[in-house]
Amino acid sequence: MAQLEMARKGIVTPEVKKVARSEGLDETLVMQKVAEGLVVIPANPCHPGLEPRGIGEGLSTKVNANIGTSSDISDPEVELKKLAAALKAGADAVMDLSTGGDIDAMRRSIIKNCPVPVGTVPVYQAAIKAIKQRGAIVKMSADDMFDAIEEQARDGVDFVTVHCGVTRQVLAALENNPRVAGIVSRGGSFLAGWIRHNKRENPLYENYDRLLEIARRYEVTLSLGDGLRPGCNADATDNAQIAELMVLGELVKAARQADVQVMVEGPGHLPLDHIQANIKLEKQICHRAPFYVLGPLVTDIAAGYDHITGAIGGAVAAAAGADFLCYVTPSEHLGLPDEEDVKNGVIASRIAAHAADMVKGVKGAAEKDMGMSKARKLLDWDKQKLYALDPDKIDAVRRRAVADSHACTMCGDYCAMQLSSQYVETKHEC
């Protein structure tokens, strides 16, 4: 029996138990949210050593790190180092987006070494196979797509991005409302190209039942991809994007009916004042399915610093109800991220997630800030490390220039914390 089915039958699975414990919530509450589809727990039984994470309403905001080879850079050792960096920085999930080298071996190696949920985009592999065997992505067969999904599910992947919402009707909406940046989702462009070239409907949409069967059989959570997500601020919240979202809303219902856990992916590039509307729309149109956003990036001009741009959008999105943040690294739009980029991307997204969790009322979130603030007031540097997102960084910065005083080199002898304690908070002074 699948998670969703068991939850509906009132069975608290070991995964629900673990998620409830790590969130500090009641098991029955978590089970009920899984039953309603408001929370997903991507947990493939073929992923040994998995520490499951819950994603959705009422839980802490989760962070995903994308890693994987490309056709230009393809070294499995480097990717495993990136995996380790992502985990150390606190990623709640990792997606293997490999498109270079031995993709199968890479995926299996990542699953084996990754205790958090692993996601993939199987259509990449189908596309690469089509290029090798038939010379072009658009020559993929429907079987290529479903076979790739099934193979990856069998390997133990916990969730798969599937671009089922890129339909002929959605592409017509795109054609009628041209964009500045067109399609920027890689999987989305594969499917759109395929549909246009073959003059046929998207097999992942047309044969959605076949996809649900695979997902049900291998207990893979579906992450409905946003192939039409805006690729620049000027294209945000446009007809094509919303047309696709409407399709995804229908597919959410069908997945839940088939006992398949499902979440929805979202933008992308959004001006600050579009973010809340996008979250509300997804929650309404997609029946409160967990929302997994990429960024969102609140400006297009910050290449080289898009982890910051994404943290701004991610914090606002998560505060408005987004459940799962896909990180963006400083290398986004420029090249494949390296190990340091991965770390910085995860930390930036975790800052966004935590800032949102504080105002979402997530259990234990504000308490961390309180602990940090009390330790900071006492100038207790060791205690601050207990609460800091990255304790090593505190040492690294302070080692650079150790102050004579027990304060820090910024204020040196003139530390407000010290002065305030000495003169203002000592009541007998006044």
Place this chain on the structure above:
Amino acid sequence: MAQLEMARKGIVTPEVKKVARSEGLDETLVMQKVAEGLVVIPANPCHPGLEPRGIGEGLSTKVNANIGTSSDISDPEVELKKLAAALKAGADAVMDLSTGGDIDAMRRSIIKNCPVPVGTVPVYQAAIKAIKQRGAIVKMSADDMFDAIEEQARDGVDFVTVHCGVTRQVLAALENNPRVAGIVSRGGSFLAGWIRHNKRENPLYENYDRLLEIARRYEVTLSLGDGLRPGCNADATDNAQIAELMVLGELVKAARQADVQVMVEGPGHLPLDHIQANIKLEKQICHRAPFYVLGPLVTDIAAGYDHITGAIGGAVAAAAGADFLCYVTPSEHLGLPDEEDVKNGVIASRIAAHAADMVKGVKGAAEKDMGMSKARKLLDWDKQKLYALDPDKIDAVRRRAVADSHACTMCGDYCAMQLSSQYVETKHEC
């Protein structure tokens, strides 16, 4: 005649002219906003080579970088390098917060080498003088404070932070509503300690007219400091903070009546859902005076990455109406920033400012993103550099791993931009 007086008389000063030109706005409009006090142009006639900046309603959001020595680290050459880094990264203003070494020489050197407005916090110098001459900060005299302000104004400082709002009544509000982090403003803690120790009212408040005379004489813009700004999220928007803001509102009116340009400083540490309320409060209580915020930092636990925390808060604040963002560097809470920190702090704040300007409707803001997006769609890397916040960074990341294709190493052969152009946007294909 001072800026404010001339604006009220309908005179378009050279400074108003320059600001209008750089903002792409009508000169008369800018002059009217200066006349109403909604825009300030900090421009001390004794600051040679100044390129004035306007700060306030309807203008682009400005970014300030704090530099300066501390008692632990004090090398004038290093500070001049930081100044150059801040300017290269695009800072609109620089504050010299030096408290170590030859403070006078440092300030004069910064003013001489800085084409953007320079701000200071003169009470630092008064406090240090009091320590040297009388053994304790609390032994400052009122004259020490006013003399420091006058001396720095005479040197050509364009704006000064003055903690006039730290009054006995405000400290009573603090005492009745204890805080986790107490007072974290350095100047605020000097004044609060002074008031408590001497059992007297804040001279900068009590003799505000004397301050206005100096400001008027030297054409220095007042930046009313927030000595009671919250130093952690738990203390945000509390009684002491708002009590001080109410005092500042009165002082804004008095400054305007004396033809003195004035802006108001604000938090600090604020949870995401407090930010809009704080901006609205300031704009209402302080008669729409330009609002200059520090961060705000939306969580306390991200030491080492507070430029990101500050960019999240700064973007939300500026979108809600904040006019001037003081950067926060990665070293905040840990030590004095170095050159690299200064650069990263300015860039992070500029991302926040620009993301906000796009939704504030600031002239020319969205056009940059449009230019970038069109260049990105064409995979035109050189053209992207024309619009990028940091063109050098684009080269640096791409140099690390040059792709075979003209795309980038992230997607390599499987570039959505290329595929979309090839299959989707070529109409005859369908």
